[in-house]
Amino acid sequence: MLSDKETTHISKFLSLVLRHKPETIGITLNENGWTSVALLLEKMNHEGKVIDLDILKFIVETNTKKRFAFNEDFSQIRASQGHSLNIELGYEPKQPPALLFHGTAVQNVAAILEHGLIKGKRHHVHLSTSTDTAKNVGSRYGKPVLLDIQAGQMHKDGYKFFISENNVWLTDNVPAHYITVIED
Template sequence: MRNEACRLDYKKISRFISLILRHHPETIGISLDHHGWAKVGELITGINDTGKYHIDMPMLEEIVMNDNKQRYSFNSDKTKIRANQGHSINVDVELQEAIPPEILYHGTGEKSVCSICAEGLQPKSRLYVHLSKDIETAANVGSRHGKPVVFTVASGKMHRKGYRFYLSVNGVWLTKSVPVEFIQLQGKNRLQD
């Protein structure tokens, strides 16, 4: 029972760290550098000062190592930490441009279908549109937003037309936006090249 409680605390703490490192570092009185790095000592102290959670370095290392979405990275000497992607604040996480596969997928909730079909995929509050390499991952992402819906993205065609793609260290494909002509609701006729 204690192990289960620890896992739940780790999950809650991981979500809190995600909020801090992706969106609101000021929540605990810290700042991120230009590349999204926070000082580990300041992060731990800031979290502990909230009184909401108690965290130490071994716990933080375990959260980073065991996070199923690989949200976080340490620098080489573990004095800094950052979120790998998903920021709403303007940071440069030093993404490497990459050639995408021919097809990628975007999962969302059913309520977003009409706006996506009208406007394409937009980053909304984030810096990039997030794309998945397989339907299952996209459906899982979509399920966080209600009844899941998956769009097929003609990423190879986009790339050949000059759109840039980036691959985050945790395997998420990123691009600034996806115009309507490059998307199709999964299950409809396949996209043509």
């Protein structure tokens, strides 16, 4: 199959085209973020990223963050969350657990405690039920800091939460008063 390095490279490329810039290879996403697997493979191969359906299935199945999903007959693919494009993923509001977690880098903490978590160019703020996952996310940007999010109270106060196909909790924003820094 592929080396870990090749798998990571293709996964990052899929994130680019399925979450942010489908025009990079000349594909389009429908209103729910889906695109044709056949077209994706054709365009990727044309760009020198030579893969077939079996390799694509392997990447989707083994992606540690479960970022991608197929439809039932494997004819369509999309990213599960994290889009910077105007996509309606069709997730229904859900009641979150009392606590969720967010990982960030130490240099972001002061701004977060002042302004809260803001989705920025993405559709939602991403939260986790796992401190390990949150810490891994935070470590991508420097020394990680874990934030405790009072999701249950937010929900009671009228904030909506959604859960993606890969179990990432999503919300529009997290005001600062629902956030506590978890000290090591």
